[in-house]
Amino acid sequence: MTAEIIEGAPVAERICGEVAAEVARLKAEHGLQPGLAVVLVGDDPASQAYVKSKGERSRAAGMHSVTHLLPGDTTQAALEALVADLAADPAIHGILVQLPLPGHLDEMPVIELIGPDKDVDGLHVVNAGRLVAGLPALVACTPTGCLMLIKAALGDLTGKHAVVVGRSLLVGKPVAQLLLAADCTVTMAHSKTVDLPSVCRSADILVAAVGRPRMIRGDWIKPGACVIDVGINRVPFDNPEQAALGKTKIVGDVNYKEALQVAGSITPVPKGVGPMTVAVLLHNTVLAAKRQAGIPG
Ligand code: GUN
16 A cells, blocks of 8 residues: 655645735735745755745735845844834734744744734744634644645544644644644654654654654554654765765655555655645735734635
């Protein structure tokens, strides 16, 4: 048996199309153009690629889009001053500060300055708290995208055992809350979990968000399980000659080849969860713009 492959790209395309239509409607009926600001500190190539894609996608959907590229030695005060300006700018409805920040910067005060209304990443304590409380919130983009893909693959999730490996603010914690809200029984596993393979083997839904290449092996997966791989890890090519030339490729947190033989459904890397993150970011920005303008829906 080979697992069904859960392609994120077509779902993401559909969402981006819906967002573009809604942006056009908001412009025509309300004179409102949703605006997104993306801030990147430093020159990490992967982050540069993500930020570029966020800018391109938001412009393609008809949004007002600004990107601020700051040098790696930017001070906390300078970053906070920029974010405070964006938070006060009425043309900007969503602010995303790309993470991780360089080590000398502290992300939490920056997220605090974004404020809950423009926090399209769902990282502000008010949005994180509202998610836990079951109140309307801006919810982190990658976790929302994961839930959409899981529901598309499985339908009703009631009573399923979901295991989330990884406990980050950006993915692990919010995805666990979303699975709980969908009536799953949720286990959160992490680097200190005892006998992680056995815990993973008990999962009907396994979400891997640890940032360790191919850590989850085929024999950690329950036959027929739905496997969602959030990892984006750059590794040398398997072929030693190509690896010696410095060639690299992107792999997930799951050993895909092995998992494909055991799982019922699985997201590939790339083109699985990845494209969903940007699509949900655009969706969240439209939602934020409507709430700020007092437009229902
Ligand atoms: N880095 C990787 N994914 C994300 C994301 O969804 N939001 C932010 N702010 N940084 C990220």
